[in-house]
Amino acid sequence: MPKILIVEDNEMNRDMLTRRLTRHGFAVVAAVDGPTGIAMAVSEAPDLILMDVALGAMDGWEATTIIKADPRTAAIPIITLTAHALSSDRARSLAVGCADFDTKPVDIQRLLGKINGCLGQPAG
Known part of the structure; x- marks a missing residue:
């Protein structure tokens, strides 16, 4: 069972993502900052x-940037989640080493597709 770390300061967003990802077979841990x-x-x-x-x-x-600079964590794929859908946010996310970018509110099917793509698993 793949483990996902959610780094999200909003408790409602953290809880919603945790519940939805758990239902889809992921182990989930969360950080608040x-x-x-x-x-x-x-x-x-x-x-x-x-x-x-x-x-x-x-x-x-x-x-x-800090996670990607650490050899222990550099290979972990990171997907940025943001309420801002600006192309500059996407570009900055990719520039700092994120594997992908998604916007809030989260479309769980779209996000699952991106997660599975990063993990090299079939979608759904």
């Missing part, structure tokens, strides 16, 4: 990270 997400990327060794961009003092791009 960037520094915790970085630490959990090391301690939990997830198969994939869903990274919110707007996390407060340390944004998701900075957290991603």
Whole structure:
């Protein structure tokens, strides 16, 4: 069962994603901010990270940069989640090393397709 780390400061978003991903067969762990997400990327060794961009003092791009710079976590695919659908946000996400980008509100089928693609699994 693939493990997903959700880095999301909004409790409702964290809870909704956790429940939906669990129903689709994923083990889910969650972090409430960037520094915790970085630490959990090391301690939990997830198969994939869903990274919110707007996390407060340390944004998701900075957290991603740190995760990608660490040899222990550099290979973990990261999908950015953001309420902003700007092409500049997508470009910045890819520039810091994210494997993909998705917008909120989350379309679970679209997100599952991206997750499965990053994990090299068949969709659905």
